Amino acid sequence: MKTIASTDHVLHFPKAELSGGELVRPYECPERWDYIVEALANSGFSAPQAPTPLDMATVEKVHGDDYLRFLAQAWSLWEAEGYQGEALPMAVPNRRMQQREPENINGKLGYFAGATETAITATTWQAVQSSAACAQTAARLLGTSETSAFALCRPPGHHAGFDLYGGYCFLNNAAIAAQQLRDAGASKVAILDVDFHHGNGTQDIFYERNDVLFVSLHGNPGHAFPYFLGYADETGKNEGEGYNINYPMLPGTRYSVWSDALTDALDRIDQYFPDALVVSLGVDTFERDPISFFKLTSDDFTRYGNAIGKRKHPTLFVMEGGYAVEEIGINTRNVLQGFLN
Ligand code: SP5
Numbered sequence: 001m002k003t004i005a006s007t008d009h010v011l012h013f014p015k016a017e018l019s020g021g022e023l024v025r026p027y028e029c030p031e032r033w034d035y036i037v038e039a040l041a042n043s044g045f046s047a048p049q050a051p052t053p054l055d056m057a058t059v060e061k062v063h064g065d066d067y068l069r070f071l072a073q074a075w076s077l078w079e080a081e082g083y084q085g086e087a088l089p090m091a092v093p094n095r096r097m098q099q100r101e102p103e104n105i106n107g108k109l110g111y112f113a114g115a116t117e118t119a120i121t122a123t124t125w126q127a128v129q130s131s132a133a134c135a136q137t138a139a140r141l142l143g144t145s146e147t148s149a150f151a152l153c154r155p156p157g158h159h160a161g162f163d164l165y166g167g168y169c170f171l172n173n174a175a176i177a178a179q180q181l182r183d184a185g186a187s188k189v190a191i192l193d194v195d196f197h198h199g200n201g202t203q204d205i206f207y208e209r210n211d212v213l214f215v216s217l218h219g220n221p222g223h224a225f226p227y228f229l230g231y232a233d234e235t236g237k238n239e240g241e242g243y244n245i246n247y248p249m250l251p252g253t254r255y256s257v258w259s260d261a262l263t264d265a266l267d268r269i270d271q272y273f274p275d276a277l278v279v280s281l282g283v284d285t286f287e288r289d290p291i292s293f294f295k296l297t298s299d300d301f302t303r304y305g306n307a308i309g310k311r312k313h314p315t316l317f318v319m320e321g322g323y324a325v326e327e328i329g330i331n332t333r334n335v336l337q338g339f340l341n
């Protein structure tokens with residue numbers, strides 16, 4: 001299995017994440033990428049390949065024009081105000097408020113923010129584009145020579161909606177990969193999101209579409225980020241009705257329960273007969289993840305990788321979360337090895 005990865009990921013590393021009322025060192029940090037590269041190298045995977053430059057035409061099919069303009073301009077607008085810190089959103093539009101993009105950068109940050117923990121820096125946009133390019137390049141491989149591939153994306157993407165950033169995400173890498181596969185001739189694509197957190201951005205992007213099935217296993221939103229989406233009764237809208245499937249699970253969930261949801265999810269995916277499967281691969285379901293509450297062990301990652309592989313779909317893994325940094329490499333490698341065996 002080929003890995004596509006970009007060293008540009010280091011360009012996104014804010015000093016600050018707003019967490020528990022403090023500015024802390026971000027959980028989503030560059031060493032995550034290093035540990036994954038090292039674990040794959042130690043297990044005989046081929047060295048990562050760099051992506052080709054991002055084709056924005058694909059991105060424009062899953063994100064809004066206003067939003068893409070904002071991402072490209074945010075830092076220069078912030079800098080022009082003379083601020084010394086990193087760009088964080090503060091005021092966000094809420095119930096009974098206007099949904100209108102303000103001129104002021106603080107207004108824009110809030111308008112496009114789905115959460116306020118995620119900072120933007122001078123070089124964030126370059127890292128974000130290179131991360132999305134990894135997903136797009138890997139999707140191109142799947143459409144041609146390969147039956148599986150791994151896009152080692154950083155920053156991650158599944159919380160990025162049509163016009164929303166947050167949850168450490170800016171462009172939705174999995175959505176861009178799915179769109180790329182569609183444009184290259186796949187008539188139906190399934191996305192399986194196994195990150196601990198609900199893939200609210202991916203759900204948002206495909207909620208009214210039936211050409212992309214979205215299936216997510218995650219912490220119950222009543223108890224877990226992103227809090228405001230991810231319930232089981234969110235099943236899609238208009239043409240997309242029936243093509244969105246959520247499996248929210250409670251604090252303390254172990255593999256015995258989680259794997260039943262996975263089996264059901266994989267059955268639903270099989271019944272859809274997709275031409276390709278995109279897996280939003282977060283390993284923050286791990287028992288020692290510092291911000292999550294599922295209890296999967298390192299061996300469980302091998303088990304579920306194998307379960308996914310048995311379904312024999314052309315499969316693209318796209319890296320999402322996972323914050324137990326020293327174990328992230330082993331756990332990610334276990335999924336990919338389980339898949340291949
Ligand atoms: C891609 C991904 O996994 N994004 C996750 C974003 C989660 N952001 C907010 C998490 C807040 C959790 N705070 C818990 C602090 C425990 N010390």
Ligand code: ZN
Pocket residue numbers: 195196197282284320321322
């Ligand atoms: Zn996550």
